[in-house]
Amino acid sequence: xxxxxxxxxxxxxxxxxxxxxxxxxxxxxxxxxxxxxxxxxxxxxxxxxxxxxxxxxxxxxxxxxxxxxxxxxxxxxxxxxxxxxxxxxxxxxxxxxxxxxxxxxxxxxxxxxxxxxxxxxxxxxxxxxxxxxxxxxxxxxxxxxxxxxxxxxxxxxxxxxxxxxxxx
Numbered sequence: 479x480x481x482x483x484x485x486x487x488x489x490x491x492x493x494x495x496x497x498x499x500x501x502x503x504x505x506x507x508x509x510x511x512x513x514x515x516x517x518x519x520x521x522x523x524x525x526x527x528x529x530x531x532x533x534x535x536x537x538x539x540x541x542x543x544x545x546x547x548x549x550x551x552x553x554x555x556x557x558x559x560x561x562x563x564x565x566x567x568x569x570x571x572x573x574x575x576x577x578x579x580x581x582x583x584x585x586x587x588x589x590x591x592x593x594x595x596x597x598x599x600x601x602x603x604x605x606x607x608x609x610x611x612x613x614x615x616x617x618x619x620x621x622x623x624x625x626x627x628x629x630x631x632x633x634x635x636x637x638x639x640x641x642x643x644x645x646x
Contacts, residue, residue: 479578481586482511482523489513490523498561499606503527505558508591510583514575521566522575525559526583528552529599532633535621535642536599552593555583557600572611580615580645601640609641617643 482490490513494502505511507528514522529551536554537547562572580598588594601623602609609619625639 479512479514479524479575479582482513486513486520487511489520493520493523493563494525494559494561497563498523498559500559503559508552508555508587509558510555510586510590512579514578521562521568521571523559523561524557524575524579526555526587526598527558529554529556530601531628533599533623533642536597536644539620539644540597550596553596555587555595555598557598560600570614573614576611576615576617596646598645600643602643603638603640605638609643612643612645615645617645619643 480486490511491502503525505525505527509525509527512524512526513520514524531551542550557576560572560576562575583598584595598617600612600617602612609617613619620642622639622641624635625637626633626635628634
């Protein structure tokens with residue numbers, strides 16, 4: 479697993495735009511783009527970015543009050559995209575890639591942003607996925623979102639809650 483830069487970043491963008499159901503993200507704030515490689519072939523793409531602000535199950539798990547969250551939220555990152563292209567067919571690849579990504583993520587984050595991470599989070603759309611690869615990579619299911627999304631400065635209820643997985 480390596481950071482996506484140069485030509486690999488172009489491949490990363492193409493693959494996400496073409497094959498991820500949410501498309502290629504415009505990640506704001508602190509973020510890292512990664513590719514998992516097998517030889518010269520990209521076999522997976524990941525994007526890590528700033529975490530969601532209002533995630534009650536995560537905040538309850540950590541024990542954060544509002545002031546504490548305001549000071550420490552930058553220590554959390556969110557896996558905002560994860561893609562294995564459809565022609566890559568390797569058993570257990572998703573959980574292996576997640577594990578390899580997490581193994582180097584904190585050091586890369588520290589090198590890039592000057593601080594470490596204490597938690598990774600992700601959201602799984604249960605109408606499409608079960609979160610099996612996150613479970614196999616030892617992530618913990620802590621509950622569901624409220625079924626809302628942030629649009630500008632407001633939250634819009636869309637009625638599609640997602641499972642919340644975290645990894646300390």
